[in-house]
Amino acid sequence: MGERLDYVKLAPRRVLDAGSAxxxxxxxxxxxxxxxxxxxxxxxASRLRGAGRGPSLRARLRSLLPGAPRLPLRICAxxxxxxxxSNSVDLVWANLAxxxxxxxxxxxxxxxxxxxxxxxxxxxxxxxxxxKELRVAFAGADTYKHVHDFTDLHDLGDLxxxxxxxxxxxxxxxxxxxxxxxxxxIRELRASGQTNARDDRGRGLMSPRRWxxxxxxxxxxxxxxxxxxxxxxxxxxxxxxxxxxxxxxxAVVRFDPKRRxxxxxx
Numbered sequence: 627m628g629e630r631l632d633y634v635k636l637a638p639r640r641v642l643d644a645g646s647a648x649x650x651x652x653x654x655x656x657x658x659x660x661x662x663x664x665x666x667x668x669x670x671a672s673r674l675r676g677a678g679r680g681p682s683l684r685a686r687l688r689s690l691l692p693g694a695p696r697l698p699l700r701i702c703a704x705x706x707x708x709x710x711x712s713n714s715v716d717l718v719w720a721n722l723a724x725x726x727x728x729x730x731x732x733x734x735x736x737x738x739x740x741x742x743x744x745x746x747x748x749x750x751x752x753x754x755x756x757x758k759e760l761r762v763a764f765a766g767a768d769t770y771k772h773v774h775d776f777t778d779l780h781d782l783g784d785l786x787x788x789x790x791x792x793x794x795x796x797x798x799x800x801x802x803x804x805x806x807x808x809x810x811x812i813r814e815l816r817a818s819g820q821t822n823a824r825d826d827r828g829r830g831l832m833s834p835r836r837w838x839x840x841x842x843x844x845x846x847x848x849x850x851x852x853x854x855x856x857x858x859x860x861x862x863x864x865x866x867x868x869x870x871x872x873x874x875x876x877a878v879v880r881f882d883p884k885r886r887x888x889x890x891x892x
Contacts, residue, residue, distance in 0.1 A: 645723025753858030
């Protein structure tokens with residue numbers, strides 16, 4: 627995503643990092659836009675960097691030095707209900723945040739609201755083929771849903787247009803990771819904060835028998851001794867259009883193709 631900023635002309639005064647987590651994106655963006663003010667927003671307070679303790683005294687003093695980037699404002703809030711004024715940010719940066727939004731359409735509308743005219747939304751999210759092997763393996767173990775459903779690239783394009791964005795551009799890529807076994811994959815998913823939060827998920831503990839069925843189904847997908855895990859990553863960006871200005875003193879000329887022009891006078 628950072629490399630894609632090379633192809634857009636943008637000098638944002640205020641940047642919203644949606645789904646900020648550890649604020650790694652802010653570190654990247656502050657090097658590109660050192661004069662910008664940054665706002666970090668996440669609906670999980672524990673994922674905001676420094677949650678509960680705030681920046682250290684050394685960090686606060688360092689931010690006062692000439693030319694030093696300012697510390698980001700950290701906000702714990704729902705993506706779809708950001709406590710920000712309309713037209714108040716110039717860049718919304720959302721690295722995988724949309725995949726965690728309860729209502730992607732409402733979230734896109736909210737980001738469009740807080741963007742200033744001419745502002746840019748740049749995002750990445752998971753596509754529907756993400757963890758497709760894990761989905762198939764669990765389907766052989768029980769009837770519960772263990773993997774979230776993710777929005778298709780084409781549907782995301784429709785949502786952007788319906789939300790009032792202009793010139794949306796989307797593309798995607800597949801990344802295939804491999805693991806020694808299903809337990810190693812599950813451990814990495816949990817360590818990175820990926821959990822099953824579906825409303826229709828199973829509420830009880832998984833029995834050893836069901837786990838064994840899932841592992842056996844996943845083992846059948848091994849390639850060169852390792853199990854694959856597909857990640858479909860969708861990238862997109864779109865602009866908030868500039869308001870149309872009224873054109874004063876317009877002369878309206880109507881053309882009627884059915885009306886023949888009068889013959890020239892002799």
